[in-house]
Amino acid sequence: MAKGAQHTAEHPKGSVSQGRRESLRWMSGAGLTGFWPAASAPGQTGRSGGPSFSKDLARESRSKGFTVRTLVKGLSNPWSVAWLPSGELLVTERAGRLLLISKDFSLDPSPIKGLPGVTASGQGGLFDLAIHPRYRQNGWIYLSFAEAPMPGRMAASSTALIRGRLAAGSLVDIERLFSMHPRSRGGRHFGGRIVLDGKGYVYLTLGDRGEEDRAQKPNDHAGTVVRLHEDGRIPQDNPFVNQPDIPSEVFSRGHRNIQGAVLHPGTGELWAHEHGPQGGDELNIVRAGRNYGWPSITYGVNYVTGTRIGEGTEKAGLEQPLHVWVPSIAPSGLAFYDSDAFPAWRGSLLIGALREQTLVRLQLNGNRVVAEERLLSQEVGRIRDVRVGSDGLVYLLTDDSTDGRLLRLEPTGR
Numbered sequence: 285m286a287k288g289a290q291h292t293a294e295h296p297k298g299s300v301s302q303g304r305r306e307s308l309r310w311m312s313g314a315g316l317t318g319f320w321p322a323a324s325a326p327g328q329t330g331r332s333g334g335p336s337f338s339k340d341l342a343r344e345s346r347s348k349g350f351t352v353r354t355l356v357k358g359l360s361n362p363w364s365v366a367w368l369p370s371g372e373l374l375v376t377e378r379a380g381r382l383l384l385i386s387k388d389f390s391l392d393p394s395p396i397k398g399l400p401g402v403t404a405s406g407q408g409g410l411f412d413l414a415i416h417p418r419y420r421q422n423g424w425i426y427l428s429f430a431e432a433p434m435p436g437r438m439a440a441s442s443t444a445l446i447r448g449r450l451a452a453g454s455l456v457d458i459e460r461l462f463s464m465h466p467r468s469r470g471g472r473h474f475g476g477r478i479v480l481d482g483k484g485y486v487y488l489t490l491g492d493r494g495e496e497d498r499a500q501k502p503n504d505h506a507g508t509v510v511r512l513h514e515d516g517r518i519p520q521d522n523p524f525v526n527q528p529d530i531p532s533e534v535f536s537r538g539h540r541n542i543q544g545a546v547l548h549p550g551t552g553e554l555w556a557h558e559h560g561p562q563g564g565d566e567l568n569i570v571r572a573g574r575n576y577g578w579p580s581i582t583y584g585v586n587y588v589t590g591t592r593i594g595e596g597t598e599k600a601g602l603e604q605p606l607h608v609w610v611p612s613i614a615p616s617g618l619a620f621y622d623s624d625a626f627p628a629w630r631g632s633l634l635i636g637a638l639r640e641q642t643l644v645r646l647q648l649n650g651n652r653v654v655a656e657e658r659l660l661s662q663e664v665g666r667i668r669d670v671r672v673g674s675d676g677l678v679y680l681l682t683d684d685s686t687d688g689r690l691l692r693l694e695p696t697g698r
């Protein structure tokens with residue numbers, strides 16, 4: 285049994301600060317192997333009695349112990365940021381620009397050339413960016429974006445995945461790996477997060493496009509997470525390859541709009557949050573072949589009218605979330621924290637929030653959320669992306685059409 289699970293059993297709910305001290309002791313004694321559970325049993329989420337709820341756990345943080353440094357400003361709706369091995373950074377802007385930032389955080393004003401046509405309309409545009417774990421050997425950069433055969437304001441678009449290489453300020457060797465089908469004229473819920481697992485697979489999250497019933501429709505990519513080989517081929521061990529009514533790329537179904545996804549550092553499992561309707565944002569462990577229930581089950585309700593959606597909050601055969609936010613925070617960006625710069629944050633998940641304009645820190649014990657801390661509430665605006673640098677510092681992108689920023693949280697007194 286993972287130490288996290290033992291620990292949960294030993295301490296009643298509410299002994300969070302004691303739990304944190306325990307966690308730190310494991311770290312000094314046993315290192316990361318004792319800190320993150322190495323594996324969770326198949327079919328088990330580590331929950332007992334359903335999800336945890338933000339309304340029970342969330343607290344605002346006053347003494348935060350860090351300062352916020354602005355590294356880059358003046359970005360237009362930046363969506364994703366990633367490091368190249370050189371220490372330079374790439375950042376995407378939703379309108380379709382891919383920009384290079386030097387190691388000392390000066391922004392190259394000339395966007396990378398050669399990107400395919402991006403349909404920037406509504407929530408659509410250029411989304412995530414992921415650097416291949418063996419970038420030094422292969423040079424691959426993965427990008428997701430809203431793609432239309434004939435770009436235009438009202439064009440029917442899909443969420444697409446490409447990879448390419450950087451050469452002399454251009455993206456070259458572009459390979460188109462995937463494009464969601466069917467397309468939609470809707471301007472909402474594209475998903476778009478990319479996760480490379482370092483074992484040869486790439487995950488892409490796809491939203492329901494604002495057409496909620498599509499998330500339960502078998503022959504539809506909407507509302508799914510897809511899993512591909514790094515070159516776009518369909519893995520033959522995908523859960524639905526032998527099921528003719530479900531596309532073979534599909535890994536999991538029943539999602540509304542995932543804008544944060546990351547691998548757990550201990551288990552290697554895919555963790556993701558997703559936007560609920562009015563209320564009902566969720567944190568899930570995304571497992572092969574599972575159905576996450578949208579819109580059949582949800583903890584949220586319809587906008588404005590407040591009327592019920594679907595069949596309630598749970599149903600046999602549909603997954604329960606680990607954690608639920610009512611009211612919604614509109615999460616975007618997700619990172620596990622296990623570095624030294626903020627020792628008290630080790631074992632946490634960091635989550636940006638657009639609507640709620642806050643940085644959420646979820647303290648975990650195994651697969652259970654035991655505390656929710658709200659940082660930077662209303663201080664820096666809408667948070668689109670959260671990353672942890674190799675320096676252990678936390679980097680944020682704020683979402684603004686003319687003054688989106690790259691921020692860095694640094695321990696006070698550093």
Ligand SMILES: [Ca+2]
Nearest residue numbers: 566576577578
């Ligand atoms: Ca769900």
